[in-house]
Amino acid sequence: MGEIDIFSLSFILSVLxxxxxxxxxxxAGLLSEKSGVVQIGLEGFMLAGAFSGAVFAHLTHxxxxxxxxxxVCGACASFLFSLLVVRLKTDAIVAGTGFNxxxxxxxxxxxxxxxxxxxxxxxxxxxxxxxxxxxxxAFAVVLGIYFLISKTRWGYWIQFAGEYPDGLTACGxxxxxVRWVSVFLCGGLAALGGASLSLFLSSAYSPLMTGGRGFxxxxxxxxxxxxxxxxxxxxxxxxxxxxxxxxxxGVPINGFTIPVQWIQILPYVLxxxxxxxxFGRSQAPAYLGKR
Amino acid sequence: xxxxxxxxxEFSNVGKRFGNxxxxxxxxxxxxxxxIHAIIGENGAGKSTIMKILFGIxxxxxxxxxxxxxxxxxxxxxxxxKYKIGMVHQHFMLSPAHTALENVLLVDPNQKxxxxxxxxxxxxxxxxxxxxxxxxxxxxxxxxDLGVGIQQKIEILKLLCLDNQILIFDEPTxxxxxxxxxxxxxxxxxxxxxxxTVILITHKLKEVKRIADTxxxxxxxxxxxxxxxxxxxxxxxxxxxxxxxxxxxxxxFEKFSGKDQLLKLDNVKFSYENKDFHFNFTLxxxxxxxxxxxxxxxxxxxxxxILNVKKYSYTGSTTILGKDAQKLGPNGARELPIGVFPxxxxxxxxxxxxxxxxxxxxxxxxxxxxFSKGILDWTKIKTLTQTMFDKFKVEPxxxxxxxxxxxxxxxxxxxxxxxxxxxxxxxxxxxxxxxxDIGAIELIxxxxxxxxxxxxxxxxxxxxxxxxxxxxxxxxxxRNGKIMGEQIRANFCEKEIGRNMLGVVT
Numbered sequence: 117m118g119e120i121d122i123f124s125l126s127f128i129l130s131v132l133x134x135x136x137x138x139x140x141x142x143x144a145g146l147l148s149e150k151s152g153v154v155q156i157g158l159e160g161f162m163l164a165g166a167f168s169g170a171v172f173a174h175l176t177h178x179x180x181x182x183x184x185x186x187x188v189c190g191a192c193a194s195f196l197f198s199l200l201v202v203r204l205k206t207d208a209i210v211a212g213t214g215f216n217x218x219x220x221x222x223x224x225x226x227x228x229x230x231x232x233x234x235x236x237x238x239x240x241x242x243x244x245x246x247x248x249x250x251x252x253x254a255f256a257v258v259l260g261i262y263f264l265i266s267k268t269r270w271g272y273w274i275q276f277a278g279e280y281p282d283g284l285t286a287c288g289x290x291x292x293x294v295r296w297v298s299v300f301l302c303g304g305l306a307a308l309g310g311a312s313l314s315l316f317l318s319s320a321y322s323p324l325m326t327g328g329r330g331f332x333x334x335x336x337x338x339x340x341x342x343x344x345x346x347x348x349x350x351x352x353x354x355x356x357x358x359x360x361x362x363x364x365x366g367v368p369i370n371g372f373t374i375p376v377q378w379i380q381i382l383p384y385v386l387x388x389x390x391x392x393x394x395f396g397r398s399q400a401p402a403y404l405g406k407r
Numbered sequence: 408x409x410x411x412x413x414x415x416x417e418f419s420n421v422g423k424r425f426g427n428x429x430x431x432x433x434x435x436x437x438x439x440x441x442x443i444h445a446i447i448g449e450n451g452a453g454k455s456t457i458m459k460i461l462f463g464i465x466x467x468x469x470x471x472x473x474x475x476x477x478x479x480x481x482x483x484x485x486x487x488x489k490y491k492i493g494m495v496h497q498h499f500m501l502s503p504a505h506t507a508l509e510n511v512l513l514v515d516p517n518q519k520x521x522x523x524x525x526x527x528x529x530x531x532x533x534x535x536x537x538x539x540x541x542x543x544x545x546x547x548x549x550x551x552d553l554g555v556g557i558q559q560k561i562e563i564l565k566l567l568c569l570d571n572q573i574l575i576f577d578e579p580t581x582x583x584x585x586x587x588x589x590x591x592x593x594x595x596x597x598x599x600x601x602x603x604t605v606i607l608i609t610h611k612l613k614e615v616k617r618i619a620d621t622x623x624x625x626x627x628x629x630x631x632x633x634x635x636x637x638x639x640x641x642x643x644x645x646x647x648x649x650x651x652x653x654x655x656x657x658x659x660f661e662k663f664s665g666k667d668q669l670l671k672l673d674n675v676k677f678s679y680e681n682k683d684f685h686f687n688f689t690l691x692x693x694x695x696x697x698x699x700x701x702x703x704x705x706x707x708x709x710x711x712x713i714l715n716v717k718k719y720s721y722t723g724s725t726t727i728l729g730k731d732a733q734k735l736g737p738n739g740a741r742e743l744p745i746g747v748f749p750x751x752x753x754x755x756x757x758x759x760x761x762x763x764x765x766x767x768x769x770x771x772x773x774x775x776x777x778f779s780k781g782i783l784d785w786t787k788i789k790t791l792t793q794t795m796f797d798k799f800k801v802e803p804x805x806x807x808x809x810x811x812x813x814x815x816x817x818x819x820x821x822x823x824x825x826x827x828x829x830x831x832x833x834x835x836x837x838x839x840x841x842x843x844d845i846g847a848i849e850l851i852x853x854x855x856x857x858x859x860x861x862x863x864x865x866x867x868x869x870x871x872x873x874x875x876x877x878x879x880x881x882x883x884x885x886r887n888g889k890i891m892g893e894q895i896r897a898n899f900c901e902k903e904i905g906r907n908m909l910g911v912v913t
Contacts, residue, residue: 268522
């Protein structure tokens with residue numbers, strides 16, 4: 117059996133690293149879904165963030181600026197999503213799926229246009245890469261959202277928008293406005309998750325680099341019953357398996373090497389198993405996806 | 408009591424049009440400050456519409472509204488709230504997943520997004536207001552775990568916290584038990600004592616008689632008139648609402664002689680959604696068996712259970728028309744001569760987007776009258792639907808309209824017509840007259856009595872005590888999924904039934 121010490125500092129750090137994009141994306145999804153907007157477009161927002169982060173970091177030679185611009189781009193992209201879902205009342209699943217495909221198609225088009233490449237951005241110098249400050253920031257975001265949702269008036273508007281929108285209207289608050297803002301922040305935060313992939317976990321954008329993390333974040337959110345802190349725990353659970361998966365690659369167990377593809381599916385299998393086991397007991401906002 | 412000469416609210420020639428139908432026309436009346444003003448009329452008479460105009464939900468197409476002699480025009484409820492007008496809606500505007508306190512805290516005249524939600528002084532103010540009006544509210548309980556009576560208090564409290572002067576109540580007693588109604592009426596009187604103006608939209612005349620100072624009667628979108636409450640008795644109110652004399656006679660009751668059992672639940676126990684149910688009763692031929700109970704106490708679960716809609720694991724035995732229900736399955740049960748009026752017709756009884764004649768065969772689509780070799784005979788279906796439309800006086804008399812285009816009363820008439828068309832032996836009617844106007848109520852009651860006289864068995868699930876007392880031969884009271892009490896017609900006691908509904912055994 118190979119040396120996989122899951123209590124070593126390096127393993128814990130690696131869990132934190134791989135969890136970071138999930139934490140951003142899951143909290144982003146939480147904001148949107150709490151306000152009643154089904155958020156299946158996390159993957160698209162992450163792609164947008166990963167790409168725009170890498171591009172702006174490359175252009176400005178500053179990863180921090182790139183990171184910031186990822187937020188701006190993700191938030192701006194959310195306007196399209198909100199226009200469809202909040203304003204025009206399109207089905208959020210359809211709009212979200214379309215949004216994901218749009219990003220999958222738009223980015224190679226832009227890379228061809230800007231860098232004349234087939235989908236990747238030029239890597240940023242290794243010394244420009246972001247480090248664990250991103251993870252610290254992610255944790256700060258979790259705390260911030262926790263306080264926003266459960267302590268402030270605005271947070272309660274979000275909750276009521278998801279639980280009983282008519283009640284919110286009756287109190288003179290516009291449900292649509294609350295949802296616009298939630299989706300706006302969701303877009304920005306999910307994009308930060310993407311940017312932490314391209315600026316922290318690696319140093320460039322490569323095609324489809326999110327690899328379904330938007331959906332894994334969504335399952336972490338469901339697992340965390342739409343609550344900020346349990347959702348964070350959900351992300352860390354997925355992080356552990358992702359880190360484990362990386363460590364197990366090519367490690368012989370009792371002289372037998374498991375093919376790398378089998379190891380790599382671990383987080384995805386986990387998604388299915390956990391969701392199948394827990395979904396029934398989950399408590400989604402009552403008006404999630406309804407008007 | 409003394410009434411000031413200038414009304415606080417004055418409607419002059421107010422009209423509201425939906426498409427080319429006038430929902431309100433030439434409405435002119437005044438509401439005086441510090442009175443309880445009842446607005447009564449049948450469903451669809453336009454009484455809610457006029458109040459929704461006052462509250463800014465609708466805007467008037469004609470006429471003016473004056474508030475304290477100043478003309479006002481509200482474009483949204485938010486405008487109306489600025490003038491201290493509040494409305495308790497028929498459907499509560501509460502989030503079931505939040506506590507009572509959290510729900511009340513949501514109202515705030517000067518909302519700031521980023522301030523703390525649980526400000527101490529605000530909470531204290533809310534609790535003080537509750538105390539002033541003698542509202543006893545379990546602050547930290549989730550609304551979903553509270554009864555409708557308390558939910559309504561929370562809703563009223565929300566308006567009081569906004570310091571509203573004019574309070575509109577839209578059918579506030581529709582979902583309450585007799586005891587809770589009593590309490591609410593006292594609270595409305597208390598509100599008046601504190602100087603508020605209360606507007607009560609209702610069709611329950613007894614309540615009006617008890618607390619109202621002034622009454623405005625609506626019929627078919629127009630005003631019949633405004634009267635001091637002392638001038639009209641219940642009978643007079645009803646005739647003016649309907650436009651013709653209404654009989655208030657309870658039915659002449661004949662003791663059922665048959666020992667013939669149509670439906671028997673013998674010590675049936677089952678669990679569903681973590682709730683336990685225990686039913687033990689028999690429905691005889693020629694009997695209307697009333698099931699009383701506060702909504703959500705399990706009486707509605709009887710329908711899916713009897714019809715085998717889901718697979719229930721239960722102990723005891725169910726016999727329907729001599730057959731063991733366990734062996735029937737949903738299709739088997741559906742083929743038995745059972746007519747059902749479900750409690751939520753739009754969700755459980757029909758496909759609202761389809762046309763009336765299509766809905767007419769729903770659930771009976773394989774009946775040999777119109778179905779053979781996989782083909783439906785639409786011409787025949789339309790003819791038969793038309794005859795039933797004529798018989799039940801459905802308005803508008805057009806079988807090609809979409810189901811949802813009919814008013815509540817007419818929708819229910821269509822459902823009743825469909826279920827009775829096949830001459831069922833057993834009729835299960837759940838809240839058959841909910842949201843239905845007086846004319847249609849009479850028709851539906853007549854039909855149930857007619858069925859009983861023909862020797863059918865009727866299981867009448869209702870939360871309207873008056874309806875149960877009028878129709879039933881026996882009444883069973885259900886609470887928490889169990890039968891709490893049984894009364895036979897000779898010994899009906901309204902108070903006792905009310906107490907059983909609340910779980911008090913005497």
